[in-house]
Amino acid sequence: MEIIKTNILTKRFGSTVATDNISIHVNQGEIYGFLGLNGAGKTTLIRMLLGMIKPDSGTITLFGNELTPQFRQWNDIGYLVETPYSYPNLSVYENLKVIYKLRQQNNPKVIDEIIEKLKLTKYRNTKANALSLGNQQRLGLAKALIHKPKLLILDEPINGLDPEGIVEVRELLINLAENGSTIFLSSHILGEISKVANRIAIIHEGRLIKELTTKELSSQIIKKILVQTTDNQKAIQHLQNANYSVKPIETNEIEITNSEALEKPELISKLLTENGLPPKQIFLFTEDLEMYFLRTIKGNKL
Ligand SMILES: Nc1ncnc2c1ncn2[C@@H]1O[C@H](COP(=O)(O)OP(=O)(O)OP(=O)(O)O)[C@@H](O)[C@H]1O
Structure with a gap:
């Protein structure tokens, strides 16, 4: 089943074409890597997928339903876009509790479960503004995952993480996909994406340059x-x-x-x-x- 489908999606900011006729699809259970240099158009596409900005032309279909103001499946999606924003004076637990309520969850156990999963137990009662960049990123991921979404959209999820954290997040994403979640993640680090993604799209100056499986990529490497x-x-x-x-x-x-x-x-x-x-x-x-x-x-x- 196609979880994400974009059809000739274009977004301009003045004279900049941030995404230029992008057509991609992501299947259920896939980890889809969206790769491009800084300014390539990754965040713009992600913000359109999340309904945060409107495309100038083209369509987006999520879970088989076209993204319109009537779209009702936001609770099936978890996301992390750019620097994760948290309430600075609330603890890790309290920040997650806010999201827990927003996501209309009804089993408070999930808060501590996700804290443990993201290895934040030591920081459960630490205020968000006292967390390291890496732990802020972990909190961002915890917020994205707390409601066990079917689709996870992550913009540069390994930003700020140390090598150990990168390995943990990689394993976490692979495990989620093995259990049926679909993951769309952007990065400018090809080495990282190729370790986790099944398929990779390369975007440059707003245009889709190549879409290939990680296997194909490996055969094209000299x-x-x-x-x-x-x-x-x-x-x-x-x-x-x-x-x-x-x-x-x-x-x-x-x-x-x-x-x-x-x-x-x-x-x-x-x-x-x-x-x-x-x-x-x-x-x-x-x-x-x-x-x-x-x-x-x-x-x-x-
Ligand atoms: N709100 C905006 N107003 C004007 N220009 C924008 C806006 N958002 C993005 N752009 C421009 O659109 C292009 C694509 O930006 P985008 O942020 O999508 O790239 P990116 O691949 O996510 O890069 P980065 O990793 O640096 O965030 C860039 O040239 C950027 O300057």
């Missing part, structure tokens, strides 16, 4: 083996005789790109050693995810 020996010219001869595609590169290394070589780099080592040219250096180069991102954006600018 990988190669780089070898250095005491006599690269001789080494190239031996490698070519064994049917490897090789070429010398400026860094005094040999580049090998065959998939067999990538799968079994030890065979390269063995071949060269047997021919009296043990590699001085051999390593598997994998394109940095940020490099992939920039390469994709460049390709679409032409």
Whole structure:
């Protein structure tokens, strides 16, 4: 079932086209990563999904129902948009109690359950204004999750979290999706999104550039083996005789790109050693995810 569907969604601010004819869909149980540099249009799209701003043109369908003023399923959605806002003079527990009431919940146990889930137990009675940025973010996530929404929309959810917090939130999101929740999350960090999302959309200057599964993304990342020996010219001869595609590169290394070589780099080592040219250096180069991102954006600018 399609939980989110946008159809040629456009929003302008003066002469800036913040989102330009964006059509995407997100299926139930998916973690959908919405990836773009700062200013790409991520928050604008999220604010439209949440009915906070109106598109200039195009439509949004959530849970199969078009988003109009009559839309009634807000309680099925949890969200965290930009810096989470909390009541500064209320404690973590009191802040959550406000949301609990707003969400018309009727089992007070859920407040402490969510506090525990987000590892905020130690800060239960701490005022929001005394929390670290990371714990404010955890409180924001707790507020988004307290009513066990079917759809979770998160704008840069790992902002401010330390590495341990990032891993915890990643595991939490994966667990929620495994239990049937649908998660739409934005980020400008491709490495992070690729660890958690099933599908990824790349947005740049308001336009959807690419939509692909995380598997497809991994197959599009450039990988190669780089070898250095005491006599690269001789080494190239031996490698070519064994049917490897090789070429010398400026860094005094040999580049090998065959998939067999990538799968079994030890065979390269063995071949060269047997021919009296043990590699001085051999390593598997994998394109940095940020490099992939920039390469994709460049390709679409032409
Ligand atoms: N209320 C507004 N008024 C004028 N321009 C806006 C407004 N909101 C967004 N924009 C512009 O629209 C474009 C997209 O902004 P948006 O905040 O959606 O990007 P983003 O991908 O979320 O980036 P960031 O991660 O920096 O928040 C930017 O050029 C931004 O300056």
